[in-house]
Amino acid sequence: MSDSATIQKQSIETSNAIVDRAGVNPFRDALVDAGLLIPTGVQGLFGRSGQFERVVDGLDALITRLGADQNAEVLRFPPAMSRTEFERSEYLKGFPQLAGTVHSFCGGEHEQQRVLQCLERGEDWTEHQKPTYVVLTPAACYPVYPVIAQRGHLPEEGRIVDAFSYCFRHEPSLDPTRMQLFRMREYIRLGTAEQIQAFRSEWIERGTRMIDMLELPNSIDLANDPFFGRGGKIVARSQREQNLKFELLIPIESEDRLTACLSFNYHMDHFGLLWGIKTQDGGVAHTGCVGFGLERLTLGLFRHHGFDIEKWPQKVRDALWGNA
Amino acid sequence: MSDSATIQKQSIETSNAIVDRAGVNPFRDALVDAGLLIPTGVQGLFGRSGQFERVVDGLDALITRLGADQNAEVLRFPPAMSRTEFERSEYLKGFPQLAGTVHSFCGGEHEQQRVLQCLERGEDWTEHQKPTYVVLTPAACYPVYPVIAQRGHLPEEGRIVDAFSYCFRHEPSLDPTRMQLFRMREYIRLGTAEQIQAFRSEWIERGTRMIDMLELPNSIDLANDPFFGRGGKIVARSQREQNLKFELLIPIESEDRLTACLSFNYHMDHFGLLWGIKTQDGGVAHTGCVGFGLERLTLGLFRHHGFDIEKWPQKVRDALWGNA
Numbered sequence: 001m002s003d004s005a006t007i008q009k010q011s012i013e014t015s016n017a018i019v020d021r022a023g024v025n026p027f028r029d030a031l032v033d034a035g036l037l038i039p040t041g042v043q044g045l046f047g048r049s050g051q052f053e054r055v056v057d058g059l060d061a062l063i064t065r066l067g068a069d070q071n072a073e074v075l076r077f078p079p080a081m082s083r084t085e086f087e088r089s090e091y092l093k094g095f096p097q098l099a100g101t102v103h104s105f106c107g108g109e110h111e112q113q114r115v116l117q118c119l120e121r122g123e124d125w126t127e128h129q130k131p132t133y134v135v136l137t138p139a140a141c142y143p144v145y146p147v148i149a150q151r152g153h154l155p156e157e158g159r160i161v162d163a164f165s166y167c168f169r170h171e172p173s174l175d176p177t178r179m180q181l182f183r184m185r186e187y188i189r190l191g192t193a194e195q196i197q198a199f200r201s202e203w204i205e206r207g208t209r210m211i212d213m214l215e216l217p218n219s220i221d222l223a224n225d226p227f228f229g230r231g232g233k234i235v236a237r238s239q240r241e242q243n244l245k246f247e248l249l250i251p252i253e254s255e256d257r258l259t260a261c262l263s264f265n266y267h268m269d270h271f272g273l274l275w276g277i278k279t280q281d282g283g284v285a286h287t288g289c290v291g292f293g294l295e296r297l298t299l300g301l302f303r304h305h306g307f308d309i310e311k312w313p314q315k316v317r318d319a320l321w322g323n324a
Numbered sequence: 325m326s327d328s329a330t331i332q333k334q335s336i337e338t339s340n341a342i343v344d345r346a347g348v349n350p351f352r353d354a355l356v357d358a359g360l361l362i363p364t365g366v367q368g369l370f371g372r373s374g375q376f377e378r379v380v381d382g383l384d385a386l387i388t389r390l391g392a393d394q395n396a397e398v399l400r401f402p403p404a405m406s407r408t409e410f411e412r413s414e415y416l417k418g419f420p421q422l423a424g425t426v427h428s429f430c431g432g433e434h435e436q437q438r439v440l441q442c443l444e445r446g447e448d449w450t451e452h453q454k455p456t457y458v459v460l461t462p463a464a465c466y467p468v469y470p471v472i473a474q475r476g477h478l479p480e481e482g483r484i485v486d487a488f489s490y491c492f493r494h495e496p497s498l499d500p501t502r503m504q505l506f507r508m509r510e511y512i513r514l515g516t517a518e519q520i521q522a523f524r525s526e527w528i529e530r531g532t533r534m535i536d537m538l539e540l541p542n543s544i545d546l547a548n549d550p551f552f553g554r555g556g557k558i559v560a561r562s563q564r565e566q567n568l569k570f571e572l573l574i575p576i577e578s579e580d581r582l583t584a585c586l587s588f589n590y591h592m593d594h595f596g597l598l599w600g601i602k603t604q605d606g607g608v609a610h611t612g613c614v615g616f617g618l619e620r621l622t623l624g625l626f627r628h629h630g631f632d633i634e635k636w637p638q639k640v641r642d643a644l645w646g647n648a
Contacts, residue, residue: 038399041408042407042408042457042458045406045457047399047467047471050397050398050399053400075362075372075374076371076376076377078370078490078505079403079490079505080369081369082364082365082366084366087443087449092429092436093440096436096439097430100458101426101427101450102424102426102492103426104421104424104494105416105423106421112416112420112552119416126425131448133369133496134366143364147371166402168426179402180458182402228433229436
């Protein structure tokens with residue numbers, strides 16, 4: 001899930017409403033004061049309180065119930081993926097600045113002494129950190145495609161996969177709706193173009209119904225990913241012209257600023273071609289996904305219903321935690 | 325949680341029982357064939373099936389019930405922590421080879437072109453990846469200490485924190501009980517030496533009861549962490565001599581090989597000194613923790629009760645998922 005619509009809307013306002021003065025973000029400060037988010041000293045990296053997690057768990061369960069008829073295969077991956085598959089994904093063409101590669105110390109005892117000396121002197125100690133075969137997951141669906149590709153042709157009805165993962169994006173920010181590490185739940189559809197488009201229409205409707213149940217103001221808008229660089233602007237325009245990405249937007253930080261909380265994506269044959277995913281008749285599979293940003297939805301609920309969960313509207317509480 | 329006892333036991337056998345022939349691990353292969361683990365092409369990095377996750381969730385809930393009387397504060401962190409706090413932790417003194425630092429692309433469009441060219445040619449493209457302020461979490465308790473330190477002196481009764489996180493250790497292995505990314509649940513005790521030791525004794529007893537409920541063979545043993553290098557051997561010996569680390573061991577890969585699944589740690593004033601955590605009377609706080617390796621426990625259950633959850637003993641199923 002990405003949020004270029006948000007970025008575009010943000011860029012207009014960066015200098016006033018959102019950041020009152022250097023280093024201060026009122027909504028973030030209020031969340032921290034209430035103990036819902038715990039600062040770590042790194043922008044966009046927070047601990048979460050038990051209350052925050054209760055909301056995340058409730059959202060996760062609600063999404064499971066909304067998708068119960070999808071007969072989705074549950075696949076869960078750690079927050080990292082194979083570097084080889086990451087390289088194949090072409091993520092580095094679109095978003096090199098957001099990716100996080102994992103590096104490890106590969107020296108011996110002599111080099112360790114050097115590391116410890118550098119640390120003591122406050123110097124850069126990372127010289128002996130070398131790239132591993134692991135890259136942080138940029139979106140919950142990325143580890144799924146190579147796994148499905150390995151199983152051979154899709155069945156006639158295609159496949160639906162249910163994924164969930166912490167994801168990493170290197171965009172340090174004071175804005176609590178723009179975390180470096182956040183959780184994304186996804187349903188991923190693989191099949192024919194018609195299957196993907198029907199899936200996406202269905203989930204735009206369901207996603208809207210879900211957010212209505214949570215009594216949050218929302219709107220659907222056409223969007224594009226924040227592709228890197230000047231060339232990226234052309235790709236982004238093309239993505240919009242082809243209606244490939246829709247987002248469900250909720251005002252969170254302020255009333256006049258919208259944050260993408262769900263995204264509804266149609267990748268056409270992009271991932272099918274990259275990983276050689278085939279439909280039953282041997283054609284290149286199309287793919288799409290609906291992504292739920294769990295931190296953003298949680299923040300939206302705290303913004304609109306207050307910091308005390310016990311005082312949330314009963315209908316919202318029922319949607320999250322059932323009537324029991 | 326670490327597992328030097330296992331390492332010592334393993335080292336004797338590495339050439340025969342565990343790895344039948346190069347690149348093959350029978351237990352791993354059986355788990356993959358059953359669809360419980362999904363290979364990613366990277367050693368120690370697996371996807372998990374819905375059934376696998378059901379067991380993890382059951383264990384997590386069981387640990388919550390076992391610790392209900394602890395009045396622990398729930399703190400949840402993403403799978404990464406502040407690099408500054410990580411550096412302070414002295415992890416690089418003990419385990420430089422296991423840590424994972426997160427690096428990101430910091431170039432412009434020209435450098436991105438170079439990255440894409442390298443990728444196309446199959447050359448190393450990571451030259452422009454620079455260390456971020458984020459390091460993967462090595463154990464679930466690490467992000468907790470700086471947060472507690474910032475709150476000032478501990479109350480008289482000390483504190484207990486409930487933590488849970490994906491953790492990273494760079495030790496690629498064919499052995500499925502030695503994953504690079506795995507989940508650790510912990511209760512962390514901060515207070516006086518007496519409080520920590522009482523907590524640890526209590527949890528050695530509770531942990532044993534928990535594993536008995538799960539009908540898994542187990543034993544408690546004195547252990548030490550796998551500290552790096554020749555100097556590390558001295559530190560490890562001292563850790564054993566001071567009885568700082570106990571582990572609950574379960575045979576998983578084979579009957580004569582034991583894997584540490586729970587660990588019971590007494591850090592003395594190590595973390596208290598590093599972060600300046602103080603008891604109510606101003607003394608340096610002692611700390612300790614009990615850690616539960618959720619992937620290892622799950623693998624132990626599959627090993628001893630079979631791959632079909634529906635056929636597990638009713639008592640075990642009740643312990644994991646309640647009588648309802």
